[in-house]
Amino acid sequence: MSGTFEVKAVVNNVTIDDAGTVTGIAWPFGKPDSYGDLIEPTAFKFAPEVPMIVEHEQRQVVGIWNAHTVTDKGLEVKGRLFVEGIGPAREARRRLVAGSMSGLSIGYQLHEHKARPEGGRVLTDLTITEISLCRRPVHPDARTLEVKSIIEGTSMENELKKEPVVEQKSDPVASPEEMKALKARMDKLEAKANRPLAANNNHPNGDNDNSEKKAFVSYLRRGIERISPDEVKALTVSTDANGGYLAPEEFGSELIRLLNEYSPIRSYARVVNISAPEIKYPRRVSGTAATWVAETDDRTESGMTFEQVTLTPFELATFTDVSNQLLEDNAYGLEGELLADYAESFGKTEGVAFVKGTGTGQPKGIMTATGIKEVKTGVAATFPTSNPADVIIGMYHQIATSHAQNGAWLMNRNTLSVIRQWKDGTGRYLVLDPITAGGVMTLLGRPIVEMPDMDDIGAGKFPILFGDLSGYRIIDRVGLSTLRDPYSLAGKGQVRFHARKRVGADVTHPDRFVKLKVAA
Template identity: 35%
Template sequence: MENDTPTAALETSFDLVARQDKTEQDVKLLRSDVDEVKARLDKVSRAAARPAIGGATEAASVELKGFVDHYLRRGADAEYKSISGATPSEGGFAVPREIDAVISATLKDISPIRALAQVVQVGSAGYRKLVTTGGTASGWVGETAARPETGAPDFAEIAPPSGELYANPAASQAMLDDAAFDLEGWLAQEIALEFAQAEGAAFVNGTGVNQPLGFLSSPTSLAGDAVRPFGTLQYIGSGDAAGFDANPESRLIDLVHTMKSGHRQGASWVMNSSTLALVRKLKTADGAFLWQPGLVEGQPDRLLGYPVVEAEDMPDVAAGTFPIAFGNFRAGYLIAERHATQILRDPYTNKPFVHFYATKRVGGQVLDSAAIKLLKIEA
């Protein structure tokens, strides 16, 4: 019995050592699992943070590479279909999201009205929006008085006219065969430039027939917001049938204050460079310039405290024209577009050049006519 105590103590010591070893092994395994999970999360985070072009996620990179190498360079429909699942039966392949994002960003940089207006993405050819033209009626009553029924608000339907916008850039087969040629960058830039020029003109002067209805093509009136029909833009005269009168600042100030204060927050001037050259020379009665250049790089120049945007599709100063617009275009003009750009490769029409016929459906219309005001050259 005397040897039982040392033996039990020894067994207890062995048991403690074994438990300690097992605990250390468990801790090492747990740390290994944590490190592995952390590494995976870091990899996912780095992939998500990469830019769309030139550093897309792995799946997006495969799709983009397949689109460029198989379809754009060689026109291999079947090979590209197996990679992206696109269907040429709809009139062409959908441009991968990376290229389409670059086109949209470049359009916003080039087309000034697009940068100012409200843009919505639609999935079908038609788009409709209800706009209330009068708020719900209200009234004051006593604590126990009856609550009579209030009048219902009035609504107007906005259905922006739309059309098919297309571009048809071409490249030689030798350029496409050159692996060093940045095909996706060139294609995105060419399509964006063509689209920007066409839609920039349509958002200002579009007829509404197979194209957007430009805000200068909308009905106009001298009447104020309270009595003017919905969808009709208000304008004021310049005071001179050929240009500006002796007090141009008073006309511009009147134009600013015909707009409700809520819309003036975020409003800007829109005119072309020729009109801008005249406006920059305008002075007040005491000799001060109305124009205020931006004091910080990247800050827009201002006129009466509001930024000025150059849109070359605005008319020059001439009798009967509307060379200057002042408005909150995000509230005043709506652009509805189908997001996906379609592209059809055409190597046959103009050999040895390969054409890339790109299409996109775009519509536009004045949304709130109280948010855009015009200056007309008239006495």
């Protein structure tokens, strides 16, 4: 994987003063990100100039990173926003102050890595080429520590509310020579960002207009037999092992982002890509049996036993029919329509399976898996009238502390409506609304995830699940593959587009979960 370009977004402790710098932890150590990846402290190298950009938009350079230090906490970086020179930098500062953008994301060329036994990778050699300000981090502990501005006489939104943590610097004004050098450096970075980009995973080729995407759109509209040889070469061909068809990488990535809207469990469970028909994990059933013995007594056998957990991917498929006239008339937003259609079909079907799947011909759902503890309401078809929250508290304490501290509540919107009306003895609601934009609601200090496919409250139903969702594993065997069929519906003036993928899932650690059963 030498030279592979990757992105890691790793939010909220912001202080402000007048010095004009941004400080944060671009990558924390000791804890893997949501993909299970770790980076060794000795792995980091840096390009001669590392630009500060927003959401990895190469043409939106808002500053420069000029210092980096590897500490016990992680990779600490320090840079400066160009707030005195360009509007995007001032807008970035406004969003940082408001708290709507407080994550950091590193873009890097990966040279070497090794597999982690727990899943994911350990990155051992990489070169950082950019560090971006972002909203949604992959690593939960990466955050912006300080945001400072050189703007004078301007109050930003919410800035007055944070007055107790404002720092003052004695000399925030840059000299004319410093300003001239800074602007020259900014012009150089902007010119560099406007050049055609080298081929990598984020940017498929060096053309600004992205000929790969144009080739795929031409293939969808006119078929492989009517596009030029150069356009055919621009398409990415799935490997024989995947059994795929022509499809550019952007479409597969965009589908995954849309899937999270319909199937939020993907955002919390452990997702693994495999290249075999199935994957097996060893699971310890019983541990060692230590006993007290005298100095010369016989020792007892440990009795450690194991079993295997086998995860198998199943095929998920759909198709969309589009008329030839719509394909020929370029006013039709084909790409967006196909993405929306695939996302809805795949996302809804996959989401139901991840919750209630039988495991036969489809993934095993988290609510149908065996071995998960149950807590009952004790009242037929509903919660107890007095102190209903006692049932929830009992659930929280049914699993180990380490799992409960990483746990999340799963329920649908109807159940959440009932829970949100519960109050304590002082009249305070037990479900706390987020205090920042884009945050999550919490119950007993743990986040609530709305799962539309969970049961409603009713006799014999399971409306709530609590646990550490890393104990539910999703395996992706084949990503989105697309096949254009111009023949089946030729007599009706239509072209059929087939889409398929292979995915499986099952609970690997049932001890990390507990579910609520409403009494019959």
